[in-house]
Amino acid sequence: MTRYSRQTRILVAVDCIIFGFDGQELKLLLVKRHIEPEKGNWSLMGGFVEPGESFECAATRVLKKLTGLENVYMEQLSAFGDPERDPIERTVSVAYFSLIDINKYIQQISHEYDAEWFPIKKLPEVIFDHSNMIEMAKEKLRYKAAFHPILFELLPEKFTLPQLQSLYEGIYDAALDKRNFSRKILSTTLLVKQKDKEKETSKRGAFYYKLDRKKYANKFNAFLNFIPNPQKLK
């Protein structure tokens, strides 16, 4: 026996939901689709899964092709299998979401694709079921970040507490008290204070912090409860 007979084989793709943060708001990287159908319309970056390639490999490959980045935070979101999701031919898609430092991306941008960052609140129309994927990814990010310290992945290596706070505020659409916020964040002991300050955005300047990568890896499963009323989340 070498094959399962009488079964239908289906195209399998991956799609990447790529989040970035520019210091102000959460953004999503979309590309102009370069094949028919829907050629020229905005889309998640994706690609077919190749023979001998796992989903993770495929998603990593796709992400690297677009951003030049490797070793970034990536997590499987869900598989999408509606028979009608691609009008040309049935294609199932395994969606991954990534958190990247938007500045690193800018340096490494490949111009092979028409790619553009869109504020998460002003997304253009996207093809197929991609808006569905994006919606789910946003939800999962909010959910997960309420308990796990993953938002660091969106920031540069050195960042300030006000920057981190505004990231949380952006993602949860909530104003947080800076005293309570810094106490909570620092109580994780995941952050290491640096000697230098970021002086672009304020006269006084705010101290930089770095993530303690070792502790971060160990403590990833520490539930943090950063958000005052996680009840309100899905």
Next chain:
Amino acid sequence: MTRYSRQTRILVAVDCIIFGFDGQELKLLLVKRHIEPEKGNWSLMGGFVEPGESFECAATRVLKKLTGLENVYMEQLSAFGDPERDPIERTVSVAYFSLIDINKYIQQISHEYDAEWFPIKKLPEVIFDHSNMIEMAKEKLRYKAAFHPILFELLPEKFTLPQLQSLYEGIYDAALDKRNFSRKILSTTLLVKQKDKEKETSKRGAFYYKLDRKKYANKFNAFLNFIPNPQKLK
């Protein structure tokens, strides 16, 4: 254009991780695989995704075929795509996990399959990457149940607080204080006390409770923190 040319099409399957609770311990429903390869070995219940059928449909169909049950708690766990996971031919699988009332199953059992409940702690060897799927499902169940009131799905319509507590204790391998437990559970106001008692397991008898299905649907996203130290979970 009617097809994506030059792309490889792949077999797509679903597998169901079916949890049940017999009042003592958490169990998993496995079947004896009835096709080659690995015919006769223990396996999750699964099946190929058919043309025109979504993943949810396929998983629901597979679950119904085995258990006779519909409208049960079911959630996508993850897609598994290792190119080597099926030795015969590349097959990707979308795994779903379900929580069912084990008693309902017993009544409706289909004997078309050799199926058997195994205590989660004494599982036999299973085929392919199924132990991996099971491990992930166990983790997700523990994770999710720490915040969401889903374990009710494993119980019959009427249940007692001691039964519910022993379910939590089983799943988290922890002894819980019954005073604290009942306070926490009842504070959700999700349970409605019944007038009758369960008198099998004790002389005094314990009052039955029913889930308030309406509130349950609304409050599903209330994070409950049933478990004293969720830090310890993945």
Next chain:
DNA sequence: GAATTTAGTGTATGTTTTACACTTTTGTAT
């Protein structure tokens, strides 16, 4: 009616979360 078994309940203590306001720093404008 005594003994056994499990159900059911309350309180005091410690911990965590929340709400809240002033001082410090330093660049810019006069």
Next chain:
DNA sequence: ATACAAAAGTGTAAAACATACACTAAATTC
């Protein structure tokens, strides 16, 4: 040089929540 503006940084008191802990109540069995 001095005043002003703008954001950083810090502490405390009250409330809410989590925990630890032990006795009484109910009903069956002998």
